[in-house]
Every structure is written in C-alpha cells, then in structure tokens.
Amino acid sequence: DTGVSQNPRHKITKRGQNVTFRCDPISEHNRLYWYRQTLGQGPEFLTYFQNEAQLEKSRLLSDRFSAERPKGSFSTLEIQRTEQGDSAMYLCASSFLGKNTIYFGEGSWLTVV
C-alpha cells in the first residue's frame, strides 16, 4: 500500500493553457475523489467516481474542468483554458466503498500566471 499518489506536485502555467493532473489511488479502492483547496480554506469537493463511473460533480466544476477514470483505477483532472482563479491545490482521495475512511494524496499545486 503506497498511498494515494498525485503528479505533478507543482505546475506553473500561463493563463489560457490546459493542464492535466493525475491521481493513482490506493489499490483496490473503488472510490476516488477530487477536491480543490485554497490557502486557509478547507478542501472543496469537486467530483467523485465509483469505479469508472463519475457519480457526482460539484457546481464548482465548470465546463472547463473534466475528470476521467477510464479503467476504474487512476484518474485525470484536466483544466482547459486556465484562469488565474484556478490557482489552488488539487487534492485526490480514495476510499473503499463501505469503509468510512478516506485517504488523501499530497496534492498538486497549480499556479496560473
């Protein structure tokens, strides 16, 4: 069990560019979550998957955001046409359906300049 892994850990991009983050959950965890966190705030829910199905998306997830989990294992979060307001830490977490504990990755920092 290597924990939830996210990469890249840091990304600096120019406004208008597209970025993609990857998350590898704990193996056999069938639930995968994406959160966004800005300084001084708690994480805000973006979306979650159960296996490969995306079951819920927050209103925070604009049309420029898309998440996939094609094989029910790793997931990607893509942000198109980035804006300065997208600058935040993007957190991935995973859990096993029926178990109460959710484990987080170390996060991917995005800075849009």
Next chain:
Amino acid sequence: TQLLEQSPQFLSIQEGENLTVYCNSSSVFSSLQWYRQEPGEGPVLLVTVVTGGEVKKLKRLTFQFGDARKDSSLHITAAQPGDTGLYLCAGVGSNYQLIWGAGTKLIIKP
C-alpha cells in the same frame, strides 16, 4: 445541507498548555475524521471515529465522537511546537462524501 462548524478557527498557545478543538453539526454523520495538514501538503488522516461516544487516543491527542454522532472534539494535552498545524474535521455524510469543518490553525509557541 449538512454543515460542520469547527471552532476555534485560530489558536495560539504556549508549549505545555492543553487545548480542545470542537466540531459541531445538527446532522448525524456515519463517522467523522480528523486530519492534520502542513502548508503545501495534503491532509493527513489522524483518526476516524465511528461509534457514538467513542474515544480514541493518539499519544497526547484524544478524539471523542458525540453520543448522537453530531459532534466531535480533539483534545491535546501538553501541546508541543511540533503540534503546530492546521487541524481539519470532516464528517462522512451520504454517499461517503466528506463534509468539512473550516479548520483550526494551531500555533504552539516554545
């Protein structure tokens, strides 16, 4: 909508003092988790409490889940500078999604 109120939001105390952080809600949670987060890092799970009235201890940290599973507390005894950080509570709601408290920024001064 489920909400979780965490207090205090900021706490600065001297080394050796005791402190308690509270998370309260009008909603019932199936469980509640406490995390600690360092700047630039993701939240690290400290404990999950599941049963109403449950008490769990992690060295100098004591976590309690209310009898009705609507509230929880974190008590730190003899705080040390290494305890400095952001403490977050999160209730596990429907669909196993997390309902977050606002966080408590804790500073322990030597």
